[in-house]
Amino acid sequence: MALSFFFFIFFSILQIPLFSTATLHRAPLFRPQFNAQLDHFSKNDTPTTFFEVTNPIKVPKTKSCSYLVLKHDFANTYGRSPILTNYIPPSNCPSKRFSKIILEWKATSKGRQFDRIFGIWLSGVEIFRSCTAEPRPNGIIWTVKKDITRYSSLLMTNQTLAVYMGNIVDSKYTGVYHVKIFVHFYPADKESILGDLHKGFGSGGADLIVPISRNLPLNDGLWFEIENSTDVQSKEFKIPQNVYRAVLELYVSFHENDEFWYGNVPNDYITVNNRTDIPGNGAFREVLVSLDDVVVGAVWPFTVVYTGGINPLLWRPISAIGSFDLPSYDIEITPLLVKILDGSSHNISFSVTNALNVWYVDANLHLWLDKKSVKTEGKLLEYSSLPLSFSLASNFTGLDGSFVTNAHRSISLTGLVNSSYGTVTTRSSQSFSYSNNMVMGNNANLQIIDQKIDFNDTVYAKTRSSSVQVLESFKKFQFHMYSDGVEIGDQSSVSISNVTLIFDEERLKRSKYGSSASSVHNLQKAQGYMLLKDQSIDSGLGSTQQTYKYDDDSDCYFRNISSSNYTVIYDKVNK
Ligand SMILES: *[C@@H]1O[C@H](CO)[C@@H](O)[C@H](O)[C@H]1NC(C)=O
Ligand SMILES: *[C@@H]1O[C@H](CO)[C@@H](O)[C@H](O)[C@H]1NC(C)=O
Ligand SMILES: *[C@@H]1O[C@H](CO)[C@@H](O)[C@H](O)[C@H]1NC(C)=O
Numbered sequence: 248m249a250l251s252f253f254f255f256i257f258f259s260i261l262q263i264p265l266f267s268t269a270t271l272h273r274a275p276l277f278r279p280q281f282n283a284q285l286d287h288f289s290k291n292d293t294p295t296t297f298f299e300v301t302n303p304i305k306v307p308k309t310k311s312c313s314y315l316v317l318k319h320d321f322a323n324t325y326g327r328s329p330i331l332t333n334y335i336p337p338s339n340c341p342s343k344r345f346s347k348i349i350l351e352w353k354a355t356s357k358g359r360q361f362d363r364i365f366g367i368w369l370s371g372v373e374i375f376r377s378c379t380a381e382p383r384p385n386g387i388i389w390t391v392k393k394d395i396t397r398y399s400s401l402l403m404t405n406q407t408l409a410v411y412m413g414n415i416v417d418s419k420y421t422g423v424y425h426v427k428i429f430v431h432f433y434p435a436d437k438e439s440i441l442g443d444l445h446k447g448f449g450s451g452g453a454d455l456i457v458p459i460s461r462n463l464p465l466n467d468g469l470w471f472e473i474e475n476s477t478d479v480q481s482k483e484f485k486i487p488q489n490v491y492r493a494v495l496e497l498y499v500s501f502h503e504n505d506e507f508w509y510g511n512v513p514n515d516y517i518t519v520n521n522r523t524d525i526p527g528n529g530a531f532r533e534v535l536v537s538l539d540d541v542v543v544g545a546v547w548p549f550t551v552v553y554t555g556g557i558n559p560l561l562w563r564p565i566s567a568i569g570s571f572d573l574p575s576y577d578i579e580i581t582p583l584l585v586k587i588l589d590g591s592s593h594n595i596s597f598s599v600t601n602a603l604n605v606w607y608v609d610a611n612l613h614l615w616l617d618k619k620s621v622k623t624e625g626k627l628l629e630y631s632s633l634p635l636s637f638s639l640a641s642n643f644t645g646l647d648g649s650f651v652t653n654a655h656r657s658i659s660l661t662g663l664v665n666s667s668y669g670t671v672t673t674r675s676s677q678s679f680s681y682s683n684n685m686v687m688g689n690n691a692n693l694q695i696i697d698q699k700i701d702f703n704d705t706v707y708a709k710t711r712s713s714s715v716q717v718l719e720s721f722k723k724f725q726f727h728m729y730s731d732g733v734e735i736g737d738q739s740s741v742s743i744s745n746v747t748l749i750f751d752e753e754r755l756k757r758s759k760y761g762s763s764a765s766s767v768h769n770l771q772k773a774q775g776y777m778l779l780k781d782q783s784i785d786s787g788l789g790s791t792q793q794t795y796k797y798d799d800d801s802d803c804y805f806r807n808i809s810s811s812n813y814t815v816i817y818d819k820v821n822k
């Protein structure tokens with residue numbers, strides 16, 4: 248048996264259990280239900296605190312007004328309606344002007360459970376996508392805070408809040424997730440009010456956010472589910488006629504046969520080796536977004552590893568980069584406003600190149616309105632989207648070999664919008680490059696993956712008076728894995744895996760008000776082994792070292808932390 252496939256590909260999130268095959272085309276032949284925890288290991292009775300390393304959110308020095316918006320125990324929630332509640336904006340807060348709004352997710356669980364993906368939506372607008380931590384018999388606690396200030400316009404009016412997490416509790420998988428969701432409103436102080444005045448045109452939160460997600464009622468998350476490479480999911484929407492800026496924000500996550508898409512093998516390898524039990528379509532994926540059937544942008548996602556991924560012991564208590572707060576991705580579509588300012592309905596649609604079942608994708612359309620006019624006008628000046636450039640070099644004999652995949656894409660849009668702010672010409676471009684080197688050895692017990700994604704976004708806006716505003720984002724995502732497995736008889740095997748994750752982003756902003764820069768360098772290295780017996784982890788060890796560095800013009804934060812066998816070994820923070 249090819250152990251590395253066994254461990255790497257089928258180990259983690261069991262979104263949909265084997266006994267419920269409603270949305271599975273077929274159950275993989277040998278998808279094991281591993282115990283997601285080590286019973287032998289956790290006899291201490293204090294709960295373990297899990298966390299993702301990130302920089303603390305900078306808040307004004309004002310006292311926040313905090314509200315508990317939902318308290319719920321997620322037990323058998325799979326295939327049921329999301330939990331719905333009426334969201335009401337702050338009513339008893341002395342201030343009505345907030346410069347920071349923070350979502351806080353607090354959860355506990357005890358027992359045994361898989362990692363579950365979940366999302367939070369406000370009237371269809373997704374504000375948070377995340378993955379649960381896996382409980383232990385002694386219990387676990389985790390808290391995630393997210394800056395949701397960009398959703399201010401929604402947060403200041405009544406909405407329906409929806410939370411979907413597909414959990415299943417039975418006699419073996421006993422973990423119920425006990426959840427509290429808070430929203431903290433920080434009244435603006437003098438400094439933040441001054442800051443706002445100097446941000447310039449089209450900055451600050453959008454005036455209106457249009458959901459590009461599935462409508463309730465649903466017995467599922469509001470995300471679209473993309474099941475294969477030809478599956479296109481779309482949503483009709485309408486916008487007001489006085490929009491002067493539009494940004495589409497995408498949330499994406501990958502599951503089941505594509506949970507580890509970056510380790511999937513080409514289909515000819517599957518055919519030649521007669522291995523219908525392993526996921527194929529190669530190791531390249533991209534999410535494509537179209538507006539009325541024209542590609543307007545793409546997302547080449549970061550390789551988020553969920554808390555049960557590869558070897559669950561690697562992510563305890565430090566969870567993998569992005570797993571507790573999945574990144575969303577912005578695409579500036581202002582140059583294309585002319586296509587949708589006509590007051591009629593249009594479609595935004597999503598597809599995933601080479602997709603296997605299943606991708607969860609939805610988006611929020613952030614719109615800025617011209618308050619001094621009822622109609623803005625646009626014109627598309629240039630559209631350029633070259634076809635994907637893609638190459639794959641395969642070299643394998645039997646189950647061993649190597650695969651080298653490279654891909655590039657660039658999309659660029661230029662258009663102008665006339666509004667009471669004048670005529671602004673916006674050029675928005677995205678460029679991507681991808682490389683994946685994969686080696687298979689020891690009869691595919693050994694798998695080595697080296698993947699790099701380079702993801703650049705640039706927005707260049709120019710007014711008549713030649714005042715220029717530039718926003719640039721340079722992202723570099725890396726995934727490296729070495730994984731080996733050996734059968735040791737007696738239905739047992741040993742697997743070792745070393746994983747490196749890198750999430751780097753530099754952002755630059757330039758306008759007549761000045762320029763600013765910020766950067767994140769987030770590096771995680773993890774090593775571990777597992778002894779598996781009867782498809783359960785019998786023993787094992789996971790260790791993680793992480794450095795997180797954030798810098799901007801007024802702030803810097805550096806954390807150097809490591810854990811091993813559930814214990815933090817060192818934790819140094821410099822501010
Ligand atoms: C918002 O909801 C509250 C509580 O249900 C209600 O009293 C209030 O009238 C609503 N506000 C609006 C603008 O509908
Ligand atoms: C792809 O998925 C869609 C949506 O589920 C389905 O209708 C279609 O038949 C699938 N195509 C293939 C080739 O499996
Ligand atoms: C391929 O695998 C299937 C299912 O395991 C088996 O029935 C079939 O005989 C195999 N074909 C070859 C050519 O080995």
Ligand SMILES: *[C@@H]1O[C@H](CO)[C@@H](O)[C@H](O)[C@H]1NC(C)=O
Binds near residue numbers: 481
């Ligand atoms: C949106 O897409 C749907 C499904 O493809 C189609 O029926 C509808 O006519 C489209 N609407 C517009 C405005 O293009």
Ligand SMILES: *[C@@H]1O[C@H](CO)[C@@H](O)[C@H](O)[C@H]1NC(C)=O
Binds near residue numbers: 642643
């Ligand atoms: C293919 O693999 C064989 C055996 O490992 C090796 O000798 C050969 O150089 C490889 N060819 C390429 C193109 O990588």
Ligand SMILES: *[C@@H]1O[C@H](CO)[C@@H](O)[C@H](O)[C@H]1NC(C)=O
Binds near residue numbers: 624625626665670
């Ligand atoms: C935008 O405004 C300028 C100057 O007012 C005018 O010359 C131009 O025709 C307008 N363009 C569009 C697309 O409305």
Ligand SMILES: *[C@@H]1O[C@H](CO)[C@@H](O)[C@H](O)[C@H]1NC(C)=O
Binds near residue numbers: 678679702703721
């Ligand atoms: C992204 O931008 C950087 C800095 O300009 C450049 O070195 C890199 O080649 C760009 N990558 C892509 C894919 O365009």
Ligand SMILES: *[C@@H]1O[C@H](CO)[C@@H](O)[C@H](O)[C@H]1NC(C)=O
Binds near residue numbers: 729744745774775
């Ligand atoms: C994996 O990590 C272990 C522990 O740090 C180390 O001893 C081993 O050399 C690593 N293996 C590889 C292939 O990087």
Ligand SMILES: *[C@@H]1O[C@H](CO)[C@@H](O)[C@H](O)[C@H]1NC(C)=O
Binds near residue numbers: 794807808817
């Ligand atoms: C993090 O701390 C460890 C242990 O003290 C040290 O070996 C390592 O060099 C530090 N890393 C950085 C980037 O400072």
Ligand SMILES: *[C@@H]1O[C@H](CO)[C@@H](O)[C@H](O)[C@H]1NC(C)=O
Binds near residue numbers: 812
């Ligand atoms: C991990 O820690 C537990 C006690 O908390 C201990 O029993 C176990 O031996 C340790 N495992 C390893 C591999 O060091």
